[in-house]
Amino acid sequence: MSNDIQGEAERMQAVLTAQKASFTAAMPEALGVRRDRIDRAIALLVDNAEEFARAVSEDFGHRSREQTLMTDIMPSVSALKHAKKHMASWARGEKRKPTFPLGLLGAKAEVMFQPKGVVGVVAPWNFPIGMVFVPMAGILAAGNRAMIKPSEFTENVSTLMARLVPDYFEENEMAVFTGDADIGIAFSKLAFDHLIFTGATSVGRHIMRSAADNLVPVTLELGGKSPTFIGRSANKGLVGQRVALGKMMNAGQICLAPDYLLVPDDQEAEVINSVTKSAAALYPSLLANDDYTSVVNTRNYDRLQSYLADAREKGAEVIEVNPAKEDFASANGHKMPLHIVRNPTDDMKLMQEEIFGPILPVKRYGHIDEAIDYVNAHDRPLGLYYFGQDKSEEERVLTRTLSGGVTVNDVLFHNAMEELPFGGIGPSGMGHYHGIDGFRTFSHARAVYRQPKLDVAGLAGFKPPYGKATAKTLAKELKK
Template sequence: MDRALDPALDHALEPSLASTPLRALQDAFHAMVARSRAEPAPDLAERLDRLARLRAVVADNEERLRQAISADFGHRSAVETTIAETMLVFSEIRHATKHLKSWMTSQRVATALQFLPARNRLMPQPLGVIGIIAPWNYPLQLTLAPAIGALAAGNRVIIKPSELVPHFSALLKETVGQRFDATEVLVTGIEDEIAKGFAHLPFDHLVFTGSTRVGRLVAEAAGRNLTPVTLELGGKSPAIIDASADLNEAAERIAYGKLLNAGQTCIAPDYVLVPENSVQSFAEKVRAQMRRMFGTDPANKDYTSVISDRHYARLEGLVADAAQRGARILQPARPDDPNWKAHRKFPPTLILSATEAMAVMQEEIFGPVLPLLGYRDPDDAIAFVNARDRPLALYWFGKDSNARDEVLSRTISGGVTINDCLFHFTQINQPMGGVGASGTGAYHGEWGFRTFSKLKPVFYRSKFNRLADLYPPYGGKIARLEKLMRFMS
């Protein structure tokens, strides 16, 4: 059974464009949908085989993938690619493989007393064809993590990589094509036509990871087909330093969380709220930790480059705007220093005395720039966070459990790590997802399996049940049944 395209996309696909990449994508999509409808429920063995083949794509090409990603960035730390991408993909596949049989099993659900001895079951079924619009910042992990959940749930997958990582995208397309039939898993090209038309295809579920601005456009396009979406967005994720915190410990962990991948991480701490009397000392401690970890030499192989000249210029603009508006800037070199700019490495930058009028406090930074703001009272810090869009992540540092629980209960965010940064993302048994402007939906582990499954309720009637009493002609039996149901409620 075929599915019609959204009229807006159909209009764009005129006969004169029959040979374009978008027309080829449309044909591939319909072929995958047809295969999905013909074979709607792959068994456990087939799903495990697909997961094994996906693992082989990564395992057999691990060094090539690292080199491709580094080439796209200009320089990407090989260690960061391993720990933040490759190992997380292997962990996700291993976890899904271990638990898939139990995830696929229909679950018993309680049956209300008046319907006994009938039974209820919740039956997970594949949705069909899943679309994934992948980002550039962690191209391997953030592309394959949702694909793992989708394949485990028995779906077929089409992946649209980011145009900012062409070497990685070409390699992924090549290696996936060697292991998978085009009706199982397909990696598209990165042409503009595909980027503009992908979200208009009537997928059974669509995953997008990227900016809030583009996420709104993706949701709008998907909504025309009533396609459900998982949006993994971002925003300004705060870190709160409580008065009870160990400042040395917090400084080390925030420095790492901010500078991993040169700050190009959707859950990186975007700004830090520090007790007013500790801002200067904390800034010095963070700066010292940044120097200890990455030094001051732009050729340091552990420090990752900014993805493009455009993003580098954007970061320069944020810092210049803050300086012009009165902020104090702490950095080992100016970003226009030829030694740094030649490597497209942005100097780790701290901004003190940031205000809400500055661009750096109005948009997601997505780079190695960190504003530090002072607060007088813990309530002020909570109010500051709550006055803004719901963040994708929140970090709290301290030893006062009452203060910690106050922040947890009075703020809403996609996820939280206490006394560290980023690591809630790595918890395979916890969902990963945003809330409000930072996203919707979740995946990882069983949460991904459920996101990409239809959990179908099934009611098994027993021949001994008196449900026939509900049938007309109505009479005294309805009154008796009503009385019984009111008694049981």
């Protein structure tokens, strides 16, 4: 470990120690204090929204101001406001029933929700603001402190965040640490009270191993290949509009983007035509279009191009959706049109790895069970989408598959619901946040039992010497 990394690791440890000490000294964390922190987080985002939008665009090579305001700033502010409105009711203890007949004898049981302490947040580059401040709603509402490691791939955003946070928060409340992957590794090894990571499944495995050394509970928001079922009863015009919008938003660089389509074999041409027309309507041109986002960097652009080359080499048909017939090969940047891939096979890279870009494979099926079996033969995805009007088929898809979440007759939207838990399953993640589920993720559910004055143990025969009362209790409880 270099001296610079060692020094930063020591600084992070010092901040963690100070935050834990401040948290302990302030217990119990008053709701008024939590509201004030949420207000400051909202102010940070609203006051600096334009500067954040410029920083994101610089990091991506181009992303529109409106895109960042809609997909980073607005969801963060909405989540924080929702938490502020509801956290008093979330924080109330839950009364539970004591085991019979203890309640009749005066016993009481409840669950208290207490903050865990200091939460570490490791955020990705695709939504570098939202993936910090949407989970921050639950973190702050629950009464925790936070330490943040934003992505090194969005350096301008990370630097701006590190500069702005001290203007709104004391270091013992919230702190930001920037740096490359080595700093991220050191960050993930800290003994937080909880750690949330959003990013690639491969990195999530390393995060979990690091956290295990200190038995830090983790929430992993990963990704995977989110399938989109197109039922025979689906409105194909609607499918094209909504799939094109969801796939091309942020140039497909979304963990929940529809990764591939599953279409009836006799409707493939109709679906592809609908997606193509809808993409052209949304983005009549791309290179000079302020609304269309660039692929974030050379590494990811080259990765996506390698997927296309591999697919062509292995027999796929690649359809470039380029309405204005623009010359992308000569362009000085990383913008990339939508590519629809027909006849994809499992030996192709784009069917083995999360695409995270504007490439859309289309697989055919004969019967819906073939599509279900295909999805079930692969890793559990973060999202799953079904288009169709056939309720029995919809139920079949939803009950015979597993995914983090589901949107029916659209894509992505389940993630926008603050009252629904957001999270993955298996390789697509573990744990949830948003709304009350986020509050509870970042809270400790503490069991509290109050014993009555009666000698309950004696009455039940639990005290030695064991005798008739013991035999009576055992005979009563140990029956089929």
